[in-house]
Amino acid sequence: AQTVTQSQPEMSVQEAETVTLSCTYDTSESDYYLFWYKQPPSRQMILVIRQEAYKQQNATENRFSVNFQKAAKSFSLKISDSQLGDAAMYFCAYQEGSNYKLTFGKGTLLTVNP
Amino acid sequence: NAGVTQTPKFQVLKTGQSMTLQCAQDMNHEYMSWYRQDPGMGLRLIHYSVGAGITDQGEVPNGYNVSRSTTEDFPLRLLSAAPSQTSVYFCASSWSGFQMGSPLHFGNGTRLTVT
Numbered sequence: 418a419q420t421v422t423q424s425q426p427e428m429s430v431q432e433a434e435t436v437t438l439s440c441t442y443d444t445s446e447s448d449y450y451l452f453w454y455k456q457p458p459s460r461q462m463i464l465v466i467r468q469e470a471y472k473q474q475n476a477t478e479n480r481f482s483v484n485f486q487k488a489a490k491s492f493s494l495k496i497s498d499s500q501l502g503d504a505a506m507y508f509c510a511y512q513e514g515s516n517y518k519l520t521f522g523k524g525t526l527l528t529v530n531p
Numbered sequence: 532n533a534g535v536t537q538t539p540k541f542q543v544l545k546t547g548q549s550m551t552l553q554c555a556q557d558m559n560h561e562y563m564s565w566y567r568q569d570p571g572m573g574l575r576l577i578h579y580s581v582g583a584g585i586t587d588q589g590e591v592p593n594g595y596n597v598s599r600s601t602t603e604d605f606p607l608r609l610l611s612a613a614p615s616q617t618s619v620y621f622c623a624s625s626w627s628g629f630q631m632g633s634p635l636h637f638g639n640g641t642r643l644t645v646t
């Protein structure tokens with residue numbers, strides 16, 4: 418079974434600074450998808466960013482970008498110009514291509530200090 | 532457009548009781564799934580469905596039943612609740628391209644406590 422590891426249970430960042438959340442995964446497949454989801458205190462799960470493994474280019478969404486290192490099986494999330502509203506639990510997730518199952522990491526709780 | 536609607540938001544059960552967590556989506560999504568979220572465990576897949584009449588097990592299916600009689604609804608049944616089933620439950624759906632990496636749309640969750 419695939420595993421997704423988020424080695425940082427908690428992180429903190431000062432408002433307006435940059436923070437990077439780590440994620441590694443274990444797979445022998447070449448076709449897969451990676452995601453970062455955000456869960457604020459409201460409990461709602463929100464998609465932050467998505468990456469297709471066959472794409473070399475790192476995905477970006479406004480202040481959110483990823484560093485996708487396929488050979489190292491690493492998929493880190495960088496949040497630039499952190500805002501108070503970025504405070505949340507962040508989950509990394511892996512999906513094998515043509516598979517209906519999504520595997521989540523255990524999450525990283527991000528605190529943003531004013 | 533309501534998206535994915537879960538009811539109830541909160542529930543307390545006694546050990547051995549049964550109940551059904553409801554999930555409905557109005558996006559005509561073929562794929563629906565149930566996850567449970569426990570502290571320090573992330574989200575774990577319980578059951579999923581790729582269309583009406585088709586269901587399959589996820590990572591932690593024991594103690595839970597599902598059925599999918601319509602595209603819109605995907606209820607999760609606990610036949611005999613146990614304290615180990617205390618958790619937050621999420622329903623999530625996606626369009627038919629889910630196996631090609633389309634993202635999940637989540638409901639707001641149900642917090643279930645079994646005493």
